[in-house]
Amino acid sequence: MTPITHIRTSYAPVQPFAAQPEETVVYREFLPDLRLQEYIYCYWQLNTTCALTAPFHYRVVADGCMDIFFELHDPRQSFIMGFSDAYTSFPLEGNFNYVGIRFLPGMFPRLFPVNAAELSRQATALDSVAPAIARFLADRFHEETGMPQLRSLLDSFLLAHISKALPADNRLLEAVDLIVQQAGMITLEKELPPGISSRQLRRLFECYIGDTPKAFSKVVRFQKILQFTHSPLHIRKNKLYLDAGYYDQAHFIREFKSLYGLTPAKVFRK
Incomplete structure (x- = not known):
């Protein structure tokens, strides 16, 4: 099994969504074409079912990914x-x-x-980064585009585009795979992939991930904790935050809140 397959099968970035009263706001994820799944985790849609009477604050938690997004009402503006x-x-x-x-x-x-x-820590106008897909979104999408058609259009464009993809750097893939397999609990300087220095690896991470191996590991560790949202008592009772590499409960709470925006107690309460 190649590292790239490992990442897809062992890393599932979670974006929790709090259900709104009477489902006035809906969030859904859709798989892309199988041939795109080594590059793309999902397509997603966040939409209202009726006009909101109060502002809705959509929280995006840290997940190590990069997202293109646009409003179907005005696809000329994409980010x-x-x-x-x-x-x-x-x-x-x-x-x-x-x-x-x-x-x-x-x-x-x-x-x-x-x-x-x-591009890190910000939303950037897509036309200044990838003008071809920005033009495609502006020309082919409109507010009446349904998800089946939307998915088909995106699949077609991206399948044609993957032939232009830069070759994978196996050193980067191996390092990312190590971090994911170890749930972020790894000191890469001690377990470097063959043929690369810590400085070279840092440059690769900044170029392709957007930050350092340490920052990426922190996000992966946090994401692994989110897998246990179905069992909050298990986290507290068995102190899983220690197994996840946090120094103590205070360290866990502080880091979790910075990555999620809420304390673990509020997120995991049932």
């Missing part, structure tokens, strides 16, 4: 959200219908050559 080691909150009002493409870690810069570090 790329870079790597972040903190949560992001977007205040939304009225009616909206956002669509996104979530790229697996390190994959967006292979498809659309760019230094990922230049």
